[in-house]
Amino acid sequence: MANILVVDDELGIRDLLSEILNDEGHHVELAENAAQARAVRQRIRPDLVLLDIWMPDTDGVTLLKEWSASGALTMPVIMMSGHATIETAVEATKIGAQSFLEKPITLQKLLKAVEAGLARHAPPSPAIAPRPGIVPSRPATMMAPVAMAAELTVEAAMTGGQSLPPAMEMGPQPRQTFELDKPLREARDEFEKCYFEYHLAREGGSMTRVAEKTGLERTHLYRKLKQLGVDLSRGKRGGG
Numbered sequence: 001m002a003n004i005l006v007v008d009d010e011l012g013i014r015d016l017l018s019e020i021l022n023d024e025g026h027h028v029e030l031a032e033n034a035a036q037a038r039a040v041r042q043r044i045r046p047d048l049v050l051l052d053i054w055m056p057d058t059d060g061v062t063l064l065k066e067w068s069a070s071g072a073l074t075m076p077v078i079m080m081s082g083h084a085t086i087e088t089a090v091e092a093t094k095i096g097a098q099s100f101l102e103k104p105i106t107l108q109k110l111l112k113a114v115e116a117g118l119a120r121h122a123p124p125s126p127a128i129a130p131r132p133g134i135v136p137s138r139p140a141t142m143m144a145p146v147a148m149a150a151e152l153t154v155e156a157a158m159t160g161g162q163s164l165p166p167a168m169e170m171g172p173q174p175r176q177t178f179e180l181d182k183p184l185r186e187a188r189d190e191f192e193k194c195y196f197e198y199h200l201a202r203e204g205g206s207m208t209r210v211a212e213k214t215g216l217e218r219t220h221l222y223r224k225l226k227q228l229g230v231d232l233s234r235g236k237r238g239g240g
Contacts, residue, residue, distance in 0.1 A: 002047035002118050005029045007037040007063075008080065009055045013103075017050060019222055020110065023207045034058035041067070046075050048117045051097075053081035053088060061092050068096050076117035080105065107218045193228040200230070 004026050006017045011032070018028045029046065031037040034057050040046070053060040060079060067073040079092045082103030089100040098120065099113050180187065196210070203209040211218040 001025045001027060003027050003029065003044060004114070005031065005037065005040055005046040005049045007031045007034070007049065007055070007060070008052040009033060010052075013052075013080075016219065016222060017105075017110070020107065020207075020218065021114070024111070024114075026114075034060075034063045037063060038066075041072055048075055048114060049077045050101075050114075051077050051079055053079055053084050053092070061088065061095070064092060064095050064097060076120060078113050078117055189228060192224075193230055196225055196228065196230050 004021055006014055006021070006028055008014050008017070009032050014030050014032065018030060021028045029040050029044065031040055033055050037049075037051070051060045051064065060081075064073070064077060064079075067077075073096050076098040077096065079089065079097045079100045080103060081088070081100075084100070084102075092100065098117050101109060101113055179190075196214070199210045199213050203213065207218055207221060211221050214221065216224065
């Protein structure tokens, strides 16, 4: 889990990026302008910053220059804008920005850029020297148990420490009925809300898996769930 600072003057973008990054397991700090971003940077050392270029008080490129000149640019910064020119993006990169995301930001590009930024910023793992007379194991031999342990840990967290067959995870489900004597739009919204609540509960609240199951791009999925008034905390409580 990483500490990520999102700086953007648009409330909708801050909320959306925060939801996506929180769902990925990160801790997110929010700032709507450069002044708030400076305050957060003084209080904590974020692992990564998503920084909007066009803001009302101080633009993102100027803030980036400030951090670079003061020695505060110790974290990867990803610039964001829907109206920036190539020259602006090149200038930000020369100052120290790691990459540039053009709005509207797709989910895949966001997660890929964040993953790359955190990977570049992560300290290298210390090498462990083998003890004299002991031949180190092959990497492939060492990796398999680690991956298996991670899978078991996640499953245990979702099932109370037990490995259950897939058919038994949900248990018996109540029969759902719908009133048909109502306008089509109301009936459709009622069905869709029930449909998404079912998949949220089944997938333990994971937006990534629900998006895969339902065939929706996750940014659209978030908006759809908000529109339907789906309680996103219900699936996570059911999965814990």
